[in-house]
Amino acid sequence: xxxxxxxxxxxxxxxxxxxxxxxxxxxxxxxxxxxxxxxxxxxxxxxxxxxxxxxxxxxxxxxxxxxxxxxxxxxxxxxxxxxxxxxxxxxxxxxxxxxxxxxxxxxxxxxxxxxxxxxxxxxxxxxxxxxxxxxxxxxxxxxxxxxxxxxxxxxxxxxxxxxxxxxxxxxxxxxxxxxxxxxxxxxxxxxxxxxxxxxxxxxxxxxxxxxxxxxxxxxxxxxxxxxxxxxxxxxxxxxxxxxxxxxxxxxxxxxxxxxxxxxxxxxxxxxxxxxxxxxxxxxxxxxxxxxxxxxxxxxxxxxxxxxxxxxxxxxxxxxxxxxxxxxxxxxxxxxxxxxxxxxxxxxxxxxxxxxxxxxxxxxxxxxxxxxxxxxxxxxxxxxxxxxxxxxxxxxxxxxxx
Amino acid sequence: xxxxxxxxxxxxxxxxxxxxxxxxxxxxxxxxxxxxxxxxxxxxxxxxxxxxxxxxxxxxxxxxxxxxxxxxxxxxxxxxxxxxxxxxxxxxxxxx
Numbered sequence: 001x002x003x004x005x006x007x008x009x010x011x012x013x014x015x016x017x018x019x020x021x022x023x024x025x026x027x028x029x030x031x032x033x034x035x036x037x038x039x040x041x042x043x044x045x046x047x048x049x050x051x052x053x054x055x056x057x058x059x060x061x062x063x064x065x066x067x068x069x070x071x072x073x074x075x076x077x078x079x080x081x082x083x084x085x086x087x088x089x090x091x092x093x094x095x096x097x098x099x100x101x102x103x104x105x106x107x108x109x110x111x112x113x114x115x116x117x118x119x120x121x122x123x124x125x126x127x128x129x130x131x132x133x134x135x136x137x138x139x140x141x142x143x144x145x146x147x148x149x150x151x152x153x154x155x156x157x158x159x160x161x162x163x164x165x166x167x168x169x170x171x172x173x174x175x176x177x178x179x180x181x182x183x184x185x186x187x188x189x190x191x192x193x194x195x196x197x198x199x200x201x202x203x204x205x206x207x208x209x210x211x212x213x214x215x216x217x218x219x220x221x222x223x224x225x226x227x228x229x230x231x232x233x234x235x236x237x238x239x240x241x242x243x244x245x246x247x248x249x250x251x252x253x254x255x256x257x258x259x260x261x262x263x264x265x266x267x268x269x270x271x272x273x274x275x276x277x278x279x280x281x282x283x284x285x286x287x288x289x290x291x292x293x294x295x296x297x298x299x300x301x302x303x304x305x306x307x308x309x310x311x312x313x314x315x316x317x318x319x320x321x322x323x324x325x326x327x328x329x330x331x332x333x334x335x336x337x338x339x340x341x342x343x344x345x346x347x348x349x350x351x352x353x354x355x356x357x358x359x360x361x362x363x364x365x366x367x368x369x370x371x372x373x374x375x376x377x378x379x380x381x382x383x384x385x386x387x388x389x390x391x392x393x394x395x396x397x398x399x400x401x
Numbered sequence: 402x403x404x405x406x407x408x409x410x411x412x413x414x415x416x417x418x419x420x421x422x423x424x425x426x427x428x429x430x431x432x433x434x435x436x437x438x439x440x441x442x443x444x445x446x447x448x449x450x451x452x453x454x455x456x457x458x459x460x461x462x463x464x465x466x467x468x469x470x471x472x473x474x475x476x477x478x479x480x481x482x483x484x485x486x487x488x489x490x491x492x493x494x495x496x497x
Binding site: 223 | 406408410412415417418
């Protein structure tokens with residue numbers, strides 16, 4: 001570890017995010033406030049007003065403009081940031097695609113919240129799932145410390161010359177956005193040093209006044225195919241890159257998150273539970289309890305959702321007797337949860353007879369609590385022993401409240 | 402996978418330099434009518450050039466002429482001309 005030791009402070013996830021962004025020194029910010037993200041926008045404005053951050057904040061009338069502003073500033077060469085949530089994320093959908101198509105290294109925080117058309121100001125990953133195929137790198141974090149560390153790492157991913165892609169850092173609304181926990185905020189000099197390798201890279205193409213250049217405007221026939229192919233190849237490169245950056249981060253700051261996925265007590269496990277976001281914390285606790293009772297269970301925390309960490313997951317899940325996937329969202333038109341669907345796509349490489357149980361839980365701020373995860377582990381363990389199981393379980397629908 | 406394609410873009414992202422390569426379609430092929438000028442009525446006001454959507458009007462010093470490689474034949478120039486100097490003539494009336 002090279003970083004200066006810092007004292008932990010108890011702060012909310014939103015304040016943690018805004019402070020981490022400040023340390024990364026973005027030059028242009030455009031954020032439209034929306035619950036549960038508003039505190040991020042407010043904090044960043046306060047930092048600029050107080051002279052703690054030298055950035056231009058562009059006041060916009062909505063999220064669509066917010067993404068347009070940061071996308072344009074990014075192709076003009078600036079380091080940019082924006083943050084949103086739910087309705088805001090889907091309101092910027094076309095510009096979201098544009099930023100990805102332009103290969104603009106935008107870093108965005110998305111505070112996960114349920115989406116329309118059932119109005120719910122509550123936590124859930126439906127907004128993330130609704131933008132799954134937008135061409136962005138999508139990362140999900142578990143706690144306030146990981147928010148800080150992942151935002152810093154996000155710039156090393158987005159702005160890397162071999163990547164050049166926008167990165168969306170997702171964290172659970174309410175559970176992380178508003179609840180405070182102890183966070184070690186890195187020193188400015190250490191963040192500067194960690195981001196310094198970006199300055200040594202070849203300059204990426206940018207808009208220059210007086211030069212007739214276009215970006216993403218001329219996708220005729222093979223130009224379109226080529227741009228899409230390069231985009232997909234770049235997303236594929238993100239997988240190893242995120243592992244590399246995580247390793248570098250842990251050597252510098254002493255904290256590691258496993259890169260694409262975190263494998264927790266998986267090595268000798270018979271069964272594995274896959275969870276993401278704040279629910280991974282609960283799952284880890286229950287895995288420990290069940291281990292003490294003699295159940296050979298492990299957890300995979302899915303950190304990288306797009307690109308999907310195929311190779312790492314196959315490695316972690318190969319030979320397991322049964323798998324359970326906890327989704328905090330639904331897939332319209334497929335009975336399994338969205339993340340479960342993705343895991344099921346690994347079947348040809350895992351052995352197609354392995355039971356993969358889908359659990360839908362935690363929608364609309366309903367807790368993915370300890371008894372729920374306990375139930376998941378019990379049922380997946382039973383399935384591993386050849387007992388009959390149901391493919392999909394909506395946990396709250398089987399409870400009388 | 403064996404890639405045989407020769408890259409259109411020099412950069413990782415889809416950047417192009419309009420001074421070297423416009424990378425846009427030969428939109429003239431879409432045309433069913435073309436603007437024909439009666440030079441006796443034209444006073445070189447430039448409105449046809451200002452209104453032209455693909456900006457294909459070429460400045461000929463005393464009048465403007467559509468670049469037929471890009472003119473889509475939309476007819477806006479003829480519609481906007483205050484002196485009625487431009488007429489849209491069906492492509493079938495021309496040899497090429």
